[in-house]
Amino acid sequence: MKYLKQGIDFVAFCDARGLPVEPVSYTALMSYFVDYFLRGNTTRTFPTIATRLKWLYEQVFGSSWLSAADPRGYRDFLQARRALAKLDDSTVTKARPLYSRILRMIFDDLASTEHEEFQVLACWTLAHAAIQRLGEVVDGKAKLSHLRCYSSPQGLFFAFVYGRLNKPKTYKVGQAPFAMISERGNAFAFGVLMAYLRMAFGGCDIFEGGEIRRIGGYKGEYTFDRRSDVWLFPRLAGTGSSSTAYLRKDRAVKVLRRLLARVQIPYPEEYSGHSARRGGYVDRLHVPIQYVQIQGHWAPNSATTDRDYSVHSIPLRIRYF
Known part of the structure; x- marks a missing residue:
């Protein structure tokens, strides 16, 4: 458009x-x-x-x-x-970074009945954990199948697969096509996403040793046909939402700003879709840059070697994510 x-x-x-x-x-x-x-x-x-x-x-x-x-x-x-x-002297304006501590403050302030607010928290938490712009996870970008939970010797972790309609760019071909959110490396984000899947979809499938076991099993806020893929963040303004309706970025930003004001974060109007990516990066200044690049599926200089794509990278990355 x-x-x-x-x-x-x-x-x-x-x-x-x-x-x-x-x-x-x-x-x-x-x-x-x-x-x-x-x-x-x-x-x-x-x-x-x-x-x-x-x-x-x-x-x-x-x-x-x-x-x-x-x-x-x-x-x-x-x-x-x-x-x-060279003649442009306009002020460079950047979105304020959304830090993990702010997400935790919002989580602590939410009531159990605030379903849409919790969904918005979940999408921002995923974007922060994956070091992505918000637009990469809402606006019909991510499906439920893009977020899968796996069991490993190091513990449980979510793999958020970067689903794209177009072919990956040349410098990303050899790069791991997923971000990791593990119970060990990022307990807060892992817990929020697991709770969100239980709330919205009634549970979560865990892939373990070639088998799938489901935790939860009760009816969530969102009724859907399990034979078809659905949006990871469907519109939850009311129960029984249509599978064709998804959470929009402008709505997620609006709700976030309201939640920020509620927990008394200054200048909530200066937070935008880029805030999760900036905050996610700053929160990981202690992490080796090559793992940050893999986690965020970033460029430039994000081309990686076989060792980063192999299964051996999982025990290494799970320490940080």
Whole structure:
């Protein structure tokens, strides 16, 4: 939706100024970027806008992007963008980090009847534990099958599999495609997720030695067909929610800010979807960086060796996560 909206804005801009949209040109692109900057926007969004416009030309118009159509014009375009960036004196604003201690404060303040609030706590706890943006676990990104509980000689742990529709990037091919949340390494997050699965889905399957045993077994808040995969965080504003409805990021942020205000955390409005990733990273400054990169499925420099992908990495990682 954001890609289309950006494309429509660009086409309207060109039409209003008599600039040809096709073929792609340095003049049309740079005029758009200069106008965008002069309207008070920061140049830090330029790479994102360029990506969206590239998608517009290649996927909608079926034509080449500037780098292929006019390599010299593309070099000039990049240089002009850098020149504009030097004039950008806007304040860099970052989301406040959401630390584990804050999540614990919220947990201690919740009542047993606050189901939606506990679900929101669970999704933020998962994002913090996996060192991810909130958008990676809500908005229909994660299914119930992406979070599995395994039994190992070192104890129980959840594996949160990074499910993607697209192929992994080259530097991530050899990397473990899951984050770990273990009872030993992160008892708080493990306990919250286990309690959430019991509340929402009535229990949790544990994979052990090629067999599956289920703990719980009673009816949860969410009725679903176990033969089909469902959202990990379905909408729980009311009981019996449809399987097609999932928790949205804006709703999760809104509820979090309300819970932060309840436990008297300053400036709750400055917390956003990126807060879990920032807090999760800062909380693990003591962890070797290679394990942080594996846990968060991060880049750059996140390509890993076979030992990080092998089963032998589980006993090592379980100490930290």
